[in-house]
Amino acid sequence: MSFEFIHSSDLHLGRRFSNIPQPPDGNIRGRLMEARHAAISRLAKVARERDAKHILLAGDTFDTATPSASVVQQALTAMADCTHVCWWIIPGNHDNLRDAEPLWEKVLRDAPQNVRLVTDNAPIELSAGVQLLPCPVAFRSSGRDPTAELASMPTSDGDLRIGLAHAGVVDFTDSGGHIPPDRDRSAGLDYLALGDWHGRIAVSPRTHYSGSPEQDRFKHGKRGVCLAVSIVAPGAEPKIDEIEIGEFLWAKAELPLLSETNVVEALEGILPESDRRNVLMRVKATGWSSLAQQAELRHASVRLGPDFGFMDLNFDDLGTTYDEADIDEIDKAGALRLAANRLKDDAESETLSTDERSVSAGALSRLYAYIKEAE
Known part of the structure; x- marks a missing residue:
């Protein structure tokens, strides 16, 4: 048994980059916004090259709870065009379930078959013997650990357990929840795909932040990446490949x-x-x-x-x-x-x-x- 997928997060589609001065003869803000949209096709290209059938987006797919209709529709259309892959999306702190309720209602109504919004803390079978354990963010600042229920999510013996969450392992974010650094062990996870931190971080061999595929601050000093993750069997250490996809x-x-x-x-x-x-x-x-x-x-x-x-x-x-x-x-x-x-x-x-x-x-x-x- 071997299962491969792509882990990404924090696309922040629709971010306006008002912190960057707009030169009178240029359009850097528009180019940065377009690069974020283009990350969708770049992620799909990596999935095709790696023969991965699933892309896990660990929160903050949209920059706000109220993105424009064009930002939402164009994102869904771009994902729909990537028919070889299934997109799994959980709400993050920026586009949490409560504040972004109209957004997610639209996604549930209009999303193509290969785009799956996950709003419940319940296991989902990705493939035979592979279970996704999602932790969607309900509130922007709840103060609770969003992964607390992972340990009690039931799966069959011998299944791969892949967690998907959005919060900080340490207090470097405003997401409101903090994940114990040993959550992969306490919940018996083969992999924990995290979002919220925009830079690439390996918390442990099984717990990783992919970072944003397009950077948005002078902090990390490298272009954005996604993670190609391969797990050969339950209990085996995941093989992680960082693949640079950032334009800027x-x-x-x-x-x-x-x-x-x-x-x-x-x-x-x-x-x-x-x-x-x-x-x-x-x-x-x-x-x-x-x-x-x-x-x-x-x-x-x-x-x-x-x-x-x-x-x-x-x-x-x-x-x-x-x-x-x-x-x-x-x-x-x-x-x-x-x-x-x-x-x-x-x-x-x-x-x-x-x-x-x-x-x-x-x-x-x-x-x-x-x-x-x-x-």
């Missing part, structure tokens, strides 16, 4: 600077060289630099930024060394020089707060950059 990479990097650093070369040296269109890049400059170096950095980021899906260069942790020659380049006399001197004094003040000094330093850096751009 959310990357962050630190740019340490010194007064003698060639800042443009340093910046270019930490940026990925290929596929930049599908990279969201966040760079944090640290250390010390002059006004001239900061102007060079800003100019370089404006030049390089359009290569990327999104690029942000942050100066909050970068200290400024002030050279009288740099101040002279703003203005040697007159109103601009008075403004520059005042900003420099405030930036170096020992009586102002850290935030106030930072604001003044940032304003002086931008003033210098504007003057250089106007030349």
Whole structure:
């Protein structure tokens, strides 16, 4: 006996990505939303390649309890087109049973034959000798362990027991429930497919978070994956293959600077060289630099930024060394020089707060950059 399936979670279809600034000449938010929808076909492609007949979605298939009608219908249509696979969906905390009742009523009414919404805590036979033990999320923050009933879910001797749940094993989420790290053992599970954490985590040989197939934050440092899981017999340790399917990479990097650093070369040296269109890049400059170096950095980021899906260069942790020659380049006399001197004094003040000094330093850096751009 051998059973193979695909484990994924947290598609968050319909997420709008309002936290990402929309450039005036681009549509990164729209591209990110489309990549989430396209994850459906990429998951189905992996299932076909692995000859897996089932895809388990461990919650938060939709980003909210009230996704638009087009988001829901297009998702169901995309799943229906994948006739070689059956999709098993449980509600998560974002699309929980209570808040998303109209959503799930529509899915139950309109879903194609190969899309199965699971709303009850009861075993379901996936194949001969293979039982799915689902734990749908009833409330967004119930405060209870959603897997508590797994141990009492009956199956026949010799059946594979595959749990499907959505919550945190440790308190790193807002899902409201926390799963004991030994739940696979206490419930006699051959595998526990988890959702809620957007990064890939192996809790134990039998308990895994697949993470989101498309990342949505500068946290995990890799493209999204799904898990191809193969279990050869009850009690056997599952074989887990991570398969990268994410389109976008959310990357962050630190740019340490010194007064003698060639800042443009340093910046270019930490940026990925290929596929930049599908990279969201966040760079944090640290250390010390002059006004001239900061102007060079800003100019370089404006030049390089359009290569990327999104690029942000942050100066909050970068200290400024002030050279009288740099101040002279703003203005040697007159109103601009008075403004520059005042900003420099405030930036170096020992009586102002850290935030106030930072604001003044940032304003002086931008003033210098504007003057250089106007030349």
